[in-house]
Amino acid sequence: MRRIAAVILFLCLLAGTAGGIQIVEFCPDPYLSGDPDEYLVIEGTGILDGYVLSDGEGGYRFPPGTRIDGRLVVAKSGPAFEQSHGYLPDFEIQERTPAVPDVIPNGNLQMANRADELFLYHKTTLVQQIAWPGDVCAREGQIHYFKDGVWDPRPLFIGQSCFAPETFEGVAVTAFAAPDCSYEVFSAAVAEAEREILVNVYEFTDEKMAKDLISARERGIAVTVLLEGGPVGGVSAEGRAVAGALNRSGIPVLSMTTTDAAHAKYRYDHAKYLIIDGSTVLLGSENFKPGGYPAAGLQGNRGWGVLLEDTGLAAYFREVFLFDAGGGDIVPLEGTAAELYTPWAPDYTVEFTPCRAEGARVTPVVSPDTSVLILELIEGAKESIAIEQAYITNETACDFNPYLAAAINASRRDVSVRVLLDSVWFNTEGDADNDEMVEVINRLAAAEGLPLEARLADLEANNLNKVHNKGVIVDDRAVLVSSINWNANSPAFNREAGVIIEHPDIAAYYAAVFEDDWNASNKSEASGAPGTDRLKIAAAACILAALTGLYLYRRKRT
Template sequence: MRLIAAVLILLCLLAGTAGGIQIVEFCPDPYQPGDPDEYLALEGTGVLDGYVLSDGEGGYRFPPGTRIDGRLVIARGGPAFEQAHGYLPDFEIEARTAAVPDVIPNGNLLMANRADELLLYHGTTLVQQIVWPGDVHPREGQIHYLEDGVWDPRPLFIGQSRLLPATFDGVAVTAFVAPDCSYEIFSAAVAEAEHEILVNVYEFTDEKMANDLICALDRGVGVTVLLEGGPVGGVSAEGRAVAGALNRSGIPVLAMTTTDAAHAKYRYDHAKYLVIDGSTVLLGSENFKPGGYPAPGLQGNRGWGVLLEDPGLAAYFREVFLFDSAGGDIVPLEVTAAELCTPWAPDYTVEFAPCRAEEARVTPVLSPDTSTLILGLIEGAEKSIAIEQAYITNETPYDLNPYLTAAIDASRRGVVVRVLLDSVWFNTEGNADNDEMVETINRIAAAEGLPLEARLADLEANNLAKIHNKGVIVDDRAVLVSSINWNANSPAFNREAGVIIEQPDIAAYYREAFEDDWNAAQEEGAGDAPGPDLLKIVAAACILAGLTGLYIYRRRRI
């Protein structure tokens, strides 16, 4: 028995030494000049004696007796890695700081940016080989990571979070739509705040919303605002004026942008949410602009929003905010002292009041971390899918958007799918935008006889400025409310925020709003409106007819 026990112990020690240790993460092309912060990470359990890392030209081993229990990070330079990631690595290759132990080099292992390989040996046995391009596709700033045996299940860049899916039950939900009742929900929620308001929004230009936050500060509520530092077209004059007013009141206004210290975590911080008192989240598709949160009775965008009351859910979003608002890519926004003003807007007849429901199941959807949840929502449809989007773009001229592909595939198994897109001029004037997308979807539906239809919204009929929504309703049971546009960038590279709400009354509320927009866009109305190319042809035909008439008239005069 003693002999058997000894053998078992020896086998366990050997297994711990030579089994299960592998490279699980590496970054060959970080942002710092010269890549002093390039690194790799090992995972496993055991003694690293006999393990060697190499790129086929140089390599290193570990000091005798080095043990790994979980994760171990090796960087070229400790200080550079700390600057990029906020903590020191376990080992460094180039002796830069006494605080970090050194590996034992044999030559110089430098990971090339565009093409190279990593080799992990145990003795003379090749344990693991990673080649790029091949196993991974290189890109500046990208961290390549192994998950469930797959490299790079989603793009991950330096500084980004790695959130896991989470679901919260028993959430109280107040659903609202813009322009009908969005501002009243925002204003009331801010007015009820007692301790803290955290704001993360892509653009903030609304005077009255800024004043609401200032009033909250005046009664002792701590307020912090995080904005995108480089939105498309830059921060507007109105945005800098609002930021200036907030800043002068004592509210810190931060911006996410590339700095000398760090690259921006995300291509755009495009989220739109508040966290109030660690118990409530307000989230939606709309920026904090007059069109997204108009005063009651004024025209604005069609958008969806939701107020969520649950401490666990609020804690989740609070952690997201604290993560995103920290680091070298966060700086005070440059502001101005210009006066605030609210632009004129046409009158609007309110149709939808807010809808409150209890006991909802809510799943946060954060891009780029968990945006694949949208695919799961669509793929799980059994009866119907209603999609209302500002726009949908394809991945390439030959590949449909993956969310749209999932919806079309659902129609192929009998699910009734309807797609409503914005029809404002900047979403229809090009040669590959919403009107062409509607034509493409309807052409597929006709060719295959699918229960699938797409329309352009009739903005005039519904007195809307534009469709800015990014929403989906599935089977009248689950709803996506989010900031996530259906393009290649938004789900994969932006920070976006949304939720999937499972509650039949809430689904019915958004379904009613969708039906109102859908029915205004009659099949023979806005959905079949002439596109820019047709208008050009008609205009050319009119000019040609005029010239022909003038020629005939002159011939007759002669």
């Protein structure tokens, strides 16, 4: 019987059917002119004799005896593929380099950009058929991939990462709010650095934050800064002045942008974080600008941020940073010799000081890789959801933003949902922005009798420049702190960074900040916000403990 089984297994391997060979990835419309780097990937185990790839007009087979054990990449041109991906394929269709073996062509298989089909045959049997449009939606630069029985579970473009979700236990967290105490936490953290600081931020125009990094460099710390090379409106004069000052101090300033060598990995590098000594991460909603990190007692944006102490978590974000900081789309940012300055800002009465807590459970959220975690957070709500956003835009005129839709659906199962949006002029002067969104949400709540309410933030009442936050609190237990805007672009096409923090004290802290903004925005004096007193009491206790926590943190680092 053993001999018979062995013979059967051998015959299956020869037939190439043992490993379930199939197409699992392809890119018909890459960025290079003429698409010489188009490719496909087959996966499985076995001998490829008898297998043919075709587009219905031309095709190819593999040299006799070719074996596959896992993934096998076939590109039109080996050197072009290497230029786009950094390594050579296993086979090429057009003979370009002796380093890559050739398939055996029969006609010309050339994947059309907008509409075409791929067929995988084993002898005369059709094993797999893929069509676009149909199975996937064509878009320049997009890699179509098959995972868990689904094509394109999230958009993936050439050069982008595929980081998996990971959760870290026992993390020490210092929560802070802008404008109250954001700069205080940043400055103290940078001052404690001993070896390395890695910075990734969309925009950097803040004089004092630049000087903090320069001081770190002067005491021997290795500092690297990665910026978005093409923010909306371009890199500002203030941003180029900061880049120049950092460069003159010996700090390399890099930017992510489309170059002759490579297309930018992401539509925008919109993340806002730094990693210190491979053990600490500072992350939040705010750019490194005076409004996001104002000096104590000066007006700024409403934003949330966290300082996270955990080597595993820091290693995760360090890997993200090193991935993003490499490749042909990363070039030095040219700075200027212009003098740095800090613009005038009105006075502000500080209400919130940092809150430190031990033993938190923290899950990174990296867009576009793991943005789905936000949806899962909202869908898992049982009692309450508090949402504070710069803005929310719907996917289409008929379809709600998926995160907002999940929150509305939560209210339909009796979860209390509150949505607070920015009211600055550029978020309210259009015909379909925050004020209309608030009206739509409230009309829906009234029509269906839902525990759902939306408000525009009263910036004057709370002495805020604007609401720039991108935060969510669920069930007074879990908090999203992030750079991820609620639009179609940010979760799917940008590089963004955030964390979901599970800890009651941290949740209470952010809930108190939210309640303060929410109640200040209630002109009717009927807050309808259950639990406000309890949350503020809890947050006050956390704030009282913060001074001791920060003192111990600084003692530990010295």
